[in-house]
Amino acid sequence: MKPGRKWVILGVMAVLVIVLVIIVLAFLPSESPREAEARRLVAELRKPSRFRKWLAELGVVQPSGRRDPYYPHAIARELAALGQSAVPVCIRALRDDDSHVRYWVASALGQMDPVPSQAAPA
Incomplete structure (x- = not known):
């Protein structure tokens, strides 16, 4: 695997994790x-x-x-x-x-x- 490609994969994975966290937080009930x-x-x-x-x-x-x-x-x-x-x-x-x-x-x-x-x- 090329070194540049590894960073692209890590970047995409980081973005996916951030999106997943945002989605989970959006569905958690908030206290009024x-x-x-x-x-x-x-x-x-x-x-x-x-x-x-x-x-x-x-x-x-x-x-x-x-x-x-x-x-x-x-x-x-x-x-x-x-x-x-x-x-x-x-x-x-x-x-x-x-x-x-x-x-x-x-x-x-x-x-x-x-x-x-x-x-x-x-």
């Missing part, structure tokens, strides 16, 4: 900003509150992984406000090990508006 926000909110449910951590450091209360009692209500409302784009994230969170997270995600799903039906008008 609302889905990313839903993931962030579910992660917030797992974090303990700063106030509770501070009290635990002082020895006033036992260390706990739970947030303030009123904070999850706000997170559930925000998740519900995201609507249908948050449903896949919430469904995955229903399998979380933490019952606290499962409870509040289920609450958010219950607060979401149902999808309008496609029924024909009467």
Whole structure:
């Protein structure tokens, strides 16, 4: 094989690999900003509150992984406000090990508006 021909073959192969990568990336599902926000909110449910951590450091209360009692209500409302784009994230969170997270995600799903039906008008 001639040295110049080897470089041509390598160049063609490189171009084919690049095209293949572009095609694969084009078909991968991308996450919408609302889905990313839903993931962030579910992660917030797992974090303990700063106030509770501070009290635990002082020895006033036992260390706990739970947030303030009123904070999850706000997170559930925000998740519900995201609507249908948050449903896949919430469904995955229903399998979380933490019952606290499962409870509040289920609450958010219950607060979401149902999808309008496609029924024909009467």
